[in-house]
Amino acid sequence: MSAHMPIGRMPMEAALARLAAIVGDRASIAAGVLADHGRSEAYHAARPPDVVVFPETTAEVQAIVNLCRELALPLVAFGAGTSLEGNAAALNGGVCLDMGRMNAVLAVHPEDMDVVVQPGITRKQLNSQLRDTGLFFPIDPGADASIGGMTSTRASGTMAVRYGTMKDNVLALEVVLADGRVIRTARRARKSAAGYDMTRLFVGAEGTLGIITEVTVKLHPQPEAISSAVCAFPDLKAAVDTAIAVIQSGVPVARIELLDAVMMRGMNLHAKLGLPEVPHLFFEFHGSKAYVAEQAETAQALAAEFGGEGFQWATTPEERSRLWQARDNTLYAGLALRPGAKAMITDVCVPISRLAECLVQTAADIAESGLTAPVVGHVGDGNFHLLVLLDPERPEELAHAKAFNERLVHRALALEGTCTGEHGVGIGKMDFLALELGETVDAMRLVKQALDPHGIMNPGKIFRPLPASHGDAS
Amino acid sequence: MSAHMPIGRMPMEAALARLAAIVGDRASIAAGVLADHGRSEAYHAARPPDVVVFPETTAEVQAIVNLCRELALPLVAFGAGTSLEGNAAALNGGVCLDMGRMNAVLAVHPEDMDVVVQPGITRKQLNSQLRDTGLFFPIDPGADASIGGMTSTRASGTMAVRYGTMKDNVLALEVVLADGRVIRTARRARKSAAGYDMTRLFVGAEGTLGIITEVTVKLHPQPEAISSAVCAFPDLKAAVDTAIAVIQSGVPVARIELLDAVMMRGMNLHAKLGLPEVPHLFFEFHGSKAYVAEQAETAQALAAEFGGEGFQWATTPEERSRLWQARDNTLYAGLALRPGAKAMITDVCVPISRLAECLVQTAADIAESGLTAPVVGHVGDGNFHLLVLLDPERPEELAHAKAFNERLVHRALALEGTCTGEHGVGIGKMDFLALELGETVDAMRLVKQALDPHGIMNPGKIFRPLPASHGDAS
Numbered sequence: 001m002s003a004h005m006p007i008g009r010m011p012m013e014a015a016l017a018r019l020a021a022i023v024g025d026r027a028s029i030a031a032g033v034l035a036d037h038g039r040s041e042a043y044h045a046a047r048p049p050d051v052v053v054f055p056e057t058t059a060e061v062q063a064i065v066n067l068c069r070e071l072a073l074p075l076v077a078f079g080a081g082t083s084l085e086g087n088a089a090a091l092n093g094g095v096c097l098d099m100g101r102m103n104a105v106l107a108v109h110p111e112d113m114d115v116v117v118q119p120g121i122t123r124k125q126l127n128s129q130l131r132d133t134g135l136f137f138p139i140d141p142g143a144d145a146s147i148g149g150m151t152s153t154r155a156s157g158t159m160a161v162r163y164g165t166m167k168d169n170v171l172a173l174e175v176v177l178a179d180g181r182v183i184r185t186a187r188r189a190r191k192s193a194a195g196y197d198m199t200r201l202f203v204g205a206e207g208t209l210g211i212i213t214e215v216t217v218k219l220h221p222q223p224e225a226i227s228s229a230v231c232a233f234p235d236l237k238a239a240v241d242t243a244i245a246v247i248q249s250g251v252p253v254a255r256i257e258l259l260d261a262v263m264m265r266g267m268n269l270h271a272k273l274g275l276p277e278v279p280h281l282f283f284e285f286h287g288s289k290a291y292v293a294e295q296a297e298t299a300q301a302l303a304a305e306f307g308g309e310g311f312q313w314a315t316t317p318e319e320r321s322r323l324w325q326a327r328d329n330t331l332y333a334g335l336a337l338r339p340g341a342k343a344m345i346t347d348v349c350v351p352i353s354r355l356a357e358c359l360v361q362t363a364a365d366i367a368e369s370g371l372t373a374p375v376v377g378h379v380g381d382g383n384f385h386l387l388v389l390l391d392p393e394r395p396e397e398l399a400h401a402k403a404f405n406e407r408l409v410h411r412a413l414a415l416e417g418t419c420t421g422e423h424g425v426g427i428g429k430m431d432f433l434a435l436e437l438g439e440t441v442d443a444m445r446l447v448k449q450a451l452d453p454h455g456i457m458n459p460g461k462i463f464r465p466l467p468a469s470h471g472d473a474s
Numbered sequence: 475m476s477a478h479m480p481i482g483r484m485p486m487e488a489a490l491a492r493l494a495a496i497v498g499d500r501a502s503i504a505a506g507v508l509a510d511h512g513r514s515e516a517y518h519a520a521r522p523p524d525v526v527v528f529p530e531t532t533a534e535v536q537a538i539v540n541l542c543r544e545l546a547l548p549l550v551a552f553g554a555g556t557s558l559e560g561n562a563a564a565l566n567g568g569v570c571l572d573m574g575r576m577n578a579v580l581a582v583h584p585e586d587m588d589v590v591v592q593p594g595i596t597r598k599q600l601n602s603q604l605r606d607t608g609l610f611f612p613i614d615p616g617a618d619a620s621i622g623g624m625t626s627t628r629a630s631g632t633m634a635v636r637y638g639t640m641k642d643n644v645l646a647l648e649v650v651l652a653d654g655r656v657i658r659t660a661r662r663a664r665k666s667a668a669g670y671d672m673t674r675l676f677v678g679a680e681g682t683l684g685i686i687t688e689v690t691v692k693l694h695p696q697p698e699a700i701s702s703a704v705c706a707f708p709d710l711k712a713a714v715d716t717a718i719a720v721i722q723s724g725v726p727v728a729r730i731e732l733l734d735a736v737m738m739r740g741m742n743l744h745a746k747l748g749l750p751e752v753p754h755l756f757f758e759f760h761g762s763k764a765y766v767a768e769q770a771e772t773a774q775a776l777a778a779e780f781g782g783e784g785f786q787w788a789t790t791p792e793e794r795s796r797l798w799q800a801r802d803n804t805l806y807a808g809l810a811l812r813p814g815a816k817a818m819i820t821d822v823c824v825p826i827s828r829l830a831e832c833l834v835q836t837a838a839d840i841a842e843s844g845l846t847a848p849v850v851g852h853v854g855d856g857n858f859h860l861l862v863l864l865d866p867e868r869p870e871e872l873a874h875a876k877a878f879n880e881r882l883v884h885r886a887l888a889l890e891g892t893c894t895g896e897h898g899v900g901i902g903k904m905d906f907l908a909l910e911l912g913e914t915v916d917a918m919r920l921v922k923q924a925l926d927p928h929g930i931m932n933p934g935k936i937f938r939p940l941p942a943s944h945g946d947a948s
Contacts, residue, residue, distance in 0.1 A: 111718055111827035112856075134722075154667040165665050167674070168642055183914040189823040190855045191639050192892035193628040193678055195899055195907050195936050196918045200641070200674035204667055221724040244585055248608075250695040250761070252726075287724070291765050349663040353585035381664045382586075418666035425669055433669050440657040443925065444670045450924035451917065462669050 012050070015071055019053055019095070022063045026054040026101070037096045041143075041331075042084045043344045043392050043401075044428065049076060049090035054101050058174065058182060058213040061097065065211060066180045068095055068456050076458050077207045079149025080122055082141075084345050085426030087153055087206050091460040097211060099148050105129050106214065113219045114171055114188060119148020119212045135219035138163035141422065142328045148212050153424035154204030158327065161247070161380030162254040162286065163220060165422065167203050174214035175202055178452040188216060201447070206424050207458040209451045223286035226254075227296050228314040228323055231303045233279045236260060236363065236375075238306040240356040242281060243379040245302040247352070251295045255284040256380045257327055260363075263374035263387075266333035271326035281308070281379070282327055284320075330376045334387035337372055341389040344401045347429075348412035349383035349421030358415050359384065362408055369404055383421030409435070425462045433463060486524070489545055493527055493569070496537045500528040500575070511570045515617075515805075516558045517818045517866050517875075518902065523550060523564035528575045532648065532656060532687040535571065539685060539930075540654045542569055548933050551681040553623025554596055556615075558819050559900030561627055561680050565934040571685060573622050579603050580688065587693045588645055588662065593622020593686045609693035612637040615896065616802045622686050627898035628678030632801065635721070635854030636728040636760065637694060639896065641677050648688035649676055652926040662690060675921070680898050681932040683925045697760035700728075701770050702788040702797055705777045707753045710734060710837065710849075712780040714830040716755060717853040719776040721826070725769045729758040730854040731801055734837075737848035737861075740807035745800035755782070755853070756801055758794075804850045808861035811846055815863040818875045821903075822886035823857035823895030832889050833858065836882055843878055857895030883909070899936045907937060 019027045028034075029051050038048025055061045068075040074094030081088065090096055099120035106116040110133050117126060124144045126137050139150060141157035149155075151173070156165035163169065172186040185198040202209055233239040236258070243256050259267065264277045281303070285295040300311050314320040326333065334343055350358050359375065366373050366386075377384025388404060390397040409419045409432045419425075419432035434441050441463050448465070455465055493501045502508075503525050512522025529535045542549040548568030555562065564570055573594035580590040584607050591600060598618045600611050613624060615631035623629070625647070630639035637643065646660040659672040676683060707713040710732070717730050733741065738751045755777070759769040774785050788794040800807070808817055824832050833849065840847050840860075851858025862878060864871040883893045883906045893899075893906035908915050915937050922939070929939055 109825065109827060111722070112825040113722065114825075154671070156665055156667075160665060164642070167665075167671065168638070177917060181913050181916070183917055184911070185914055187887070187892045187910060188825050188890040189857075189892040189895065190826065191630055191634060191641075191823060191857065191895055193630075193821075193894045193896050193898045194892050194903070194910055195678070195915065196683075196921060197628070197641060197671075197674045197678050198911075198914055198917060200671045201921075204669070204671050209670075221722060223724065248585070248587065248695060250697065288768060290768060294762060294764060347667075349665060351583065351586040351588075351662050352664065353583060383663075383665065413661070416662040418661045418663040418668050420667045421663065421665055422667050424667045429668070436661060436668055437658070437672075439655050440659055440672055441669065442655070443651060443657055443672060446924040447670060447675075447921055450920040 015073065016051060018067050019051065019064065022060055022067065023053050023055060026056070028052050037078055037081070037098065038090055040086055040089065041082055043342050043390065043398065044086035044089060047086070047089035047091050049096035050093040052096045052098050054098050056101050058176065061176050061211050061213050062180055062182055064095065064097065065176050065178065069178060069180065069454060072454060073456065074459050075211070075456050077148065077152070077211050079120065079146030080144060082143035082145045083149060083153055083426065084423045085428035087424050087426035087461065089427060091427065099146065102213065108133060110135060112188065114216055115219055116214060116216045117147055119151070119215055120146055122146050123150065130219065134222055136222050137217060138220050139166060139169060142331070147215050147217065151203050151212055151215055152206050154422065156378070156381070156422040158255045158257055158378060160378060161256055162252055167200060169218045170199055170203050170215060171218055172216040173199055173202050173212055175210040175212055177210045178454065178457055204424065206426065206461050208448060208461055209457060225289040225292040226284065226286055226320065227292045228282070228284045228320045229296065229311055230275065230323065231281050231283070231308040231311045232276050233281065234307045236279050236359045237356040238308065239279045239281050240359065240379060242303045242306045242308055244352055245306070246299050247380055249298055249302065251298050253283060253295065253299065253380060254286040255282065257282040258375065258377040258379040258384065260375035262337070262372070263330060263334065263376050266337045266374050267326050267330070270329065270333040270336040273326055282323065331387065334374045334389065337374065338389040340391070342392050343387040343389055344405060345423070346386045346388065346405050346408055347383070347420045347423040348408055348417050349381060350412050350415045350417030352382040354415035354417065355379065355382045358411060358417070361411055362386070365404065365407060369400065371401065371404060378421070381421065382417070427461060430463060489547065490525060492541050493525065493538065496534055496541065497527050497529060500530070502526050511552055511555070511572060512564055514560055514563065515556055517816045517864065517872065518560035518563060521560070521563035521565050523570035524567040526570045526572050528572050530575050532650065535685050535687050536650050536654055536656055538569065538571065539650050539652065542930050543652060543654065543928060546928060547930065549685070549930050550932050551622065551626070551685050553594065553620030554618060556617035556619045557623060557627055557900065558897045559902035561898050561900035561935065563901060565901065573620065576687065582607060584609060586662065588690055589693055590688060590690045591621055593625070593689055594620050596620050597624065604693065608696050610696050611691060612694050613640060613643060621689050621691065625677050625686055625689055626680050628896065630852070630855070630896040632729045632731055632852060634852060635730055636726055641674055643692045644673055644677050644689060645692055646690040647673055647676050647686055649684040649686050651684045652928065652931050678898065680900065680935050682922060682935050683931060699763040699766040700758065700760055700794065701766045702756070702758045702794045703770065703785055704749065704797065705755050705757070705782040705785045706750050707755065708781045710753050710833045711830040712782065713753045713755050714833065714853060716777045716780045716782055718826055719779070720773050721854055723772055723776065725772050727757060727769065727773065727854060728760040729756065731756040732849070732851040732853040732858065734849035736811070736846070737804060737808065737850050740811045740848050741800050741804065744803065744807040744810040747800055756797065805861065808848045808863065811848065812863040814865070816866050817861040817863055818879060819897070820860045820862065820879050820882055821857070821894045821897040822882055822891050823855060824886050824889045824891030826856040828889035828891065829853065829856045832885060832891070835885055836860070839878065839881060843874065845875065845878055855895065856891070901935060904937060
């Protein structure tokens with residue numbers, strides 16, 4: 001029996017009865033529930049599972065994994081449903097594990113500045129529970145993603161330039177392996193050289209190597225002071241050069257986001273910001289009052305050198321929150337430029353020295369291809385997104401957008417970049433991964449085959465299986 | 475033929491002739507050369523290889539790997555020889571790859587703040603070549619280790635509290651796999667979500683999964699100002715509590731090192747520091763002039779709250795360098811307490827909230843067991859070392875020290891810690907690793923078997939092979 005055979009061809013009642021024996025009535029085949037777990041925030045076609053289960057404990061997850069292995073059922077973990085590359089699409093049907101009920105904070109360790117959570121908790125839920133501790137969890141991908149999902153896609157977002165990505169902030173994981181064993185990848189010590197870095201192996205594995213059931217993440221002190229500002233630039237290159245100069249100066253900028261003129265138009269439409277429709281940098285600085293002032297002063301001086309104008313400070317928490325909420329909503333701001341459209345969201349990341357070049361070439365490509373594609377970028381990391389607006393019902397638009405994205409990825413790879421800075425591979429970047437890393441992908445396949453020999457864990461993602469492993473599930 | 479069969483039992487001349495065909499006269503079986511590549515800086519017995527080769531290119535390394543696979547010869551990469559857990563011991567003889575000639579800086583990218591190097595370059599060589607760039611490589615494990623060796627043991631050291639460990643600073647690797655393929659684990663972009671984190675898989679793998687032939691590491695801006703200070707404390711707990719308070723305050727302390735009274739005596743003997751022989755914290759702050767002053771002020775105020783006395787500032791570069799050189803030489807300072815002794819260097823790391831407890835219990839154990847074992851610790855990370863002084867020629871001393879270390883590791887594990895914060899597993903921590911991570915070690919073994927099915931890569935390190943893989947090398 002192949003792991004790629006959809007559950008529909010199996011004795012469905014038997015499988016459901018076995019699942020019900022594990023989770024009781026927390027299994028659903030209701031059409032609405034299946035649809036909710038199969039659709040995508042981006043342009044990918046809906047791929048619903050055959051059944052959605054809502055586990056509440058690691059033991060239940062373990063029992064489900066054992067069942068799926070026995071019945072050769074595909075198993076896809078599902079967090080908040082905010083991934084962008086079809087990372088949780090149930091390509092072969094099977095069982096979707098909705099982790100939403102496993103959303104408890106298990107232990108807060110203020111002195112150690114870490115927290116142990118179940119994977120279904122979202123980042124906003126977590127931060128709301130941490131409010132009184134003086135600590136916070138800084139990774140902010142925009143959407144209110146789950147911590148498990150963010151771990152699995154190696155998410156990052158606006159504050160990665162200061163606080164790192166999920167790779168830098170996950171201390172330890174509890175994982176149910178495909179063979180049913182429950183492992184803990186590391187202790188809670190701040191660092192360790194104890195063997196292979198199994199924690200980092202599961203961070204970014206998109207659920208293809210095991211199911212994450214517990215996550216220990218680092219926390220950071222809530223800054224004494226926060227200051228935000230926006231600054232307009234004559235062109236993209238001036239904005240990028242400013243970002244490079246700020247980072248090289250050693251200013252630990254907390255956020256430094258680039259928005260192009262088209263995106264500013266969308267944001268004005270969507271959030272009524274009333275800002276000039278030219279390239280902007282959005283800054284945020286964290287630290288003591290004096291240090292924040294010093295950082296801001298340095299950044300402002302550097303921006304002025306590159307023609308930055310109209311440094312505007314958001315001094316109250318309300319203004320700040322309005323600004324960053326607008327930034328977090330760039331997807332909707334972008335969509336405001338073409339009501340009814342969907343977005344193909346690109347995700348290349350290049351060395352920052354090549355960023356201006358990449359952006360300028362891409363702007364020319366956009367102009368030539370007649371696309372509407374606003375830009376928003378985590379410019380401190382060299383990572384930027386284009387929201388390529390399209391009507392997914394019109395195949396020629398989708399093909400046009402895909403061809404543009406392919407040119408973009410080739411351009412980024414030629415500049416020593418990556419096809420995905422933070423969204424993961426899912427199904428959308430599979431072919432680009434091979435272009436980017438060549439035979440390294442074969443080494444990934446060897447790891448996959450070693451840890452999931454029957455291919456039950458989120459099959460069909462990241463890479464296609466090795467030919468030899470096709471259909472050999474027992 | 476087993477990979478564990480020493481080369482001595484093989485047609486040695488044939489193997490040497492094949493090696494000579496690859497590296498010419500850069501292969502040696504001279505007794506002194508073999509001994510140099512088999513001995514340990516710590517207490518482990520010498521385990522020399524059968525032959526040492528000095529490759530100069532990735533292509534040569536690749537040819538050597540292919541030869542070793544064909545002949546089932548163990549292959550051990552060797553950097554600067556400063557590892558502490560027998561990580562590069564040639565347990566089964568075979569070929570030692572001395573990477574010392576592959577020590578070039580291949581590309582500096584100042585705007586991107588990264589550098590591409592060959593693995594044999596040492597950290598001091600690298601920093602000396604970077605001097606005029608305004609950037610530096612901050613990871614400082616004390617010894618002048620090679621970048622390849624530091625990568626392979628996931629090294630960290632005194633500045634990890636501010637700049638992270640090797641895991642956080644390696645951007646990409648070129649690796650020769652056991653099957654002879656040369657892979658590049660990532661592009662030079664600052665972050666990526668492109669599939670499994672193969673970079674981090676090789677960081678800390680101690681040469682058991684492949685031979686690293688190129689390393690891209692992050693650089694950091696040379697701080698505008700640096701300030702160092704020492705502060706005496708009434709007891710260990712007061713020093714640890716100060717460290718916790720400093721870190722929780724958000725001060726990005728660059729180094730915060732704990733030295734106990736015994737270690738201070740050793741340092742006075744060895745470096746004539748003339749400091750009181752009570753527990754001390756050594757601090758270093760990096761940043762702008764104003765920010766360094768602010769950080770130092772905050773730390774000094776916090777230290778005073780916990781009874782810290784006599785904050786002494788090293789204001790000139792010379793004083794600072796004298797201070798940190800003394801700290802870097804704690805191994806020799808410790809040995810000064812018992813001339814002629816060797817040191818067993820322990821390496822546990824616990825959550826910082828448990829550090830005082832761990833240190834106090836350990837101090838009681840030392841007192842009871844009559845050992846001389848000065849303490850030096852990266853207290854910001856919860857990682858500390860004891861230099862257990864012993865005469866390795868006296869088996870009862872070695873046994874006594876080993877029993878003490880075992881109690882220490884059990885203590886650290888009970889406090890959610892790890893047996894090794896930064897030295898790696900090598901041969902010294904193999905049994906502790908299983909205690910620490912349980913079945914996670916089996917998952918590591920599966921990865922090892924997938925990437926090195928014939929067990930030629932640094933065999934006998936980190937964990938013992940799965941029974942099924944014994945002797946199945948072709």
